[in-house]
Amino acid sequence: MRAVFSFARLGALLIKEFIQMRRDRITFAMMLGVPLLQLVLFGFAINNDPKSLPTALVAMSNDQYTRAIVSALQMTRYYRFDHVA
Helix, strand or coil: CCCCCCHHHHHHHHHHHHHHHHHCHHHHHHHHHHHHHHHHHHHHHCCCCCCCEEEEECCCCCCHHHHHHHHHHHHCCCEEEEEEC
């Protein structure tokens, strides 16, 4: 009974594919260049510093401490309070 998977066959297949890639330099450059370019572009497109996130706040009391916390959160510019109750 033959094995379904063989590491020797996999190694031979990988060697064959690398030989084929080495022959066609444009395809090889695209195989390496396009993913690297995507990594760079998507890395700059992602913004890790969100600003003005819409936020709703429910405060059970309206004393000076609650107002101080709300004003401190508003001063950070990370939150935009749409509803304060």
